[in-house]
Amino acid sequence: MAGLKFQGTVWTFGDNIDTDQINPGQYMDLPAEEASEHVFEAIAPEFSKEFKAGELIVAGNNFGCGSSRETAPDVLKYVGAAAIVAESFGRIFFRNAVAIGLPVLVCPGISAQTKGGDTLEVDIEAALVRNLTTNKEFKGERLHEMMLNSLRKGGIMKLLSEG
Amino acid sequence: MGQTIAEKIFSEKLSRPVRAGEYVIAPIDCAMLHEGFVRSWMQLMSAGVSTVWDPDKIVVLFDHYVPAPTERMASAHMMVRNVIQATGIKHYYGEREGICHQVMIEKGHALPGALVVGTDSHTCSYGALGAAGTGIGTTEMAYVLARGELWFRVPETVKFALRGKLPKIVASKDILLHIAGRFGVEIAQYKSAEFVGEAADAMSIEGRITMSNMAVEIGAKFGFFNTDDKTLEYLKGRAAVPSRKLAADADAAYASAYDVDVSDLEPQVACPHSVGNVKPVREAQGTPVNQALLGSCTNGRLEDLRVAAEILKGRSVNRFTRLYVYPASREVYIDAMKSGVIQTLSEAGAIICNPCCGPCFGGHAGLLAPGERCISSTNRNFKGRMGSADAEVYLASPATVAASALRGAITDPREV
Secondary structure (H helix, E strand, C coil), rough: CCCHEEEEEEECCCCEEEEEHHHHHCCHHHHHHHHHHCCCCCCCHHHHHHCCCCCEEEEEEEEEEECCCCCCCCCCHHHCCEEEEEECCCCHHHHHHHCCCCCCCCCCHHHHHCCCCCCEEEEEEEEEEEEEECCEEEECCCCCCHHHHHHHCHHHHHHHHCC | ECHHHHHHHHHHHCCCCCCCCCCEEEEEECCCCEHHHHHHHHHHCCCCCCCCHHHHHHEEEECCCCCCCCHHHHHHHHHHHHHHHCCCCCCCEEEEECCHHHHHHHHHCCCCCCCEEEHHHHHHHHHCCCCCCECHHHHHHHHHHHHHHHEEEEEEEEEEEEEECCCCCCCCCHHHHHHHHHCCCCCCCCEEEEEECCHHHHHHHHHHHHHHHHHHHHHCCEEECCCCCHHHHHCCCCCCCCCCCCCCCEEECCCEEEEEEECCCCCCEEECCCCCCEEEEHHHCEEEEEEEEEHHHCCCCHHCCCCCCCHHCCCCCCCEEEEECCCCCCCHHHHHHHHHHHHHHHCCCCCCCCCCCCCCCCCCCCCCCCEEEEEECCCCCCCCCCEEECCCEECCCCCCCCHHHHHHCCCCCCHH
C-alpha cells in the first residue's frame, strides 16, 4: 500500500450501517475467519462470498455506528477491504479502523455519485477520491498526521513495538 | 472565552488551555476492560509488552458472557484471571459485581473531571457524574495499557437544555429517545453532549446515567451532566478521593444548542431498526410482543426496577410473553431484594436473571427467534441486535416495558 493509494471496484452501502450489521453479536466471539462469513449477513448476504480482497467500500452517513466492537473493522480488514470511504463514520468505528490499519476517509458527497461496480481511486494521504468510471473527483477530509502515521505503519501496535 | 466541560477536562489533563478542534495526547485516569481484555492482551503480547503502565488505574471484570455460555468463553475468562494475577492489576471484579458501567460508577472509578476509557461504547455513561468517559476498541486499549495515554480530538459540544418538569411516569429514557427521534442519531457525531436545564437538575443520578449511557446513540463521545450536590452525595463513601462540582462556563462556545421542553413529553418508543425511529408509545400501542426485557446498563438500576414493580404488583405478565429482568449490578440486585422489588417482579411472573449483558448485544441468553418482537429497556434496536436478523426490538422506558409485558403488547404505561 505504497502512499496509501488504492484502486478497486466499489461496493456501496447506505446510511447508518451499524456494527451489528457488519459483525452481528452472535458471531462476535468467533475467530475472524468464521466471523467474516457473516459480515453484512442481514443486509447483503452475498457480500461474504463475492467480495474480493482489494475492493473498496463506499457508504453514506454514520457508517459503523453503534458498538465499540473492534471485530467490525477487523472482519472488513480480514476480507481484504482496501479502504472505506463514507459521508461520515460512527466515531469509535473510525478510531478502531485507524488503530488496526484499515484506511478510512470522510468524503462528503461521495455516496450519491457512486454506484456499486464503479472503479475508484482513493488517495488517503491527499484525501482525494477519483471515480474512474464517471471521471468525477471528490475532496475528502484529510486525516490528522497521527492517524495517517498509524495507517502508514499498519496500525498503532506497530508504533508500540517500534518504541 | 469560557470552556465547555470537555475543554475543561482536557485542559486539566494537558496542564494548558485547550480548545475544541485540537488534537492532543492525554493521560488516562482509568481504563476499564470487560471481556475485551482478551483481545487487548493478545495485542500487547504480540507487540512484546508484558507489563502494564499502572496496575492501580485499570479495572477488569466480566459482564458480556456471564455465566460463560461456551467452553471458548470459559477459557477466555480463565486466561484473563491468570493475567490479572501475573500483572497485579488492582481492581478486578470478575463476574461477581455486574455490568461494567454500573460497577464503575458504584465503585467510585468514574469521578468528576476524570478521563476514563473503556472497551465498550457505553463508557460515556460516566458523564452523568462529570467524568469524561468514552468507548474505545481493544487495539487502542492495548496501547493505553502499555502507555497510559491516547490521542483525542478535543470535541466540540452540543448543548441540550431540558426545560420544564417531566410528567409522572415519563422518564429520562423518554427524553433521550425523543432527542434521538427529533434531532437524529448523528446530532452529536464526534462531539460532546451536555444535558443541562431544570429537568436535568431535577433528575436523579440514576436517570442521568440512562441519558449519558445513550449519548453514544446520538453519536457523542461524552454525555455530560453538571455535577451538583446529588453527585457529591452519591459519591460519598464510594470515591477514594474527594469529588467536586464541574460545569461549563457561562460563556463557553457550543457547536449548537437545542431547547427541549419536557413538560408535555409522552412515553416514547424507538421502533425497529434505529434508535432514531421514535414515536409516542400510543402510536405503537397494541403491537404484540413475545419478549420484554427490563434492565441492562441503560435501565437496570433500582429506580427502574421499582417503577416496573409498581406497575406489576399483584398482577401477572401475559402468559405468552416472557419478561426477563437484568439488574445492572449485584448492589442493585441486593437493594431490589431487600426492598421487595425482586419478589414483586417474580410473583408477577418475571424471570430474574443475573446482572450481565447477554441478550442486549445478542451474545447469549434471551435471544429472539425469526419473526419475534421484543420491547426492551436497553439501548440499541439494530437489525439482528438481539438474535435473529428477522426479529424486531422496540426500545422504551422501564415503565413502558412493564406495561407492555402485562398486556403482551406495546402499551402506554399511563393506561395501566
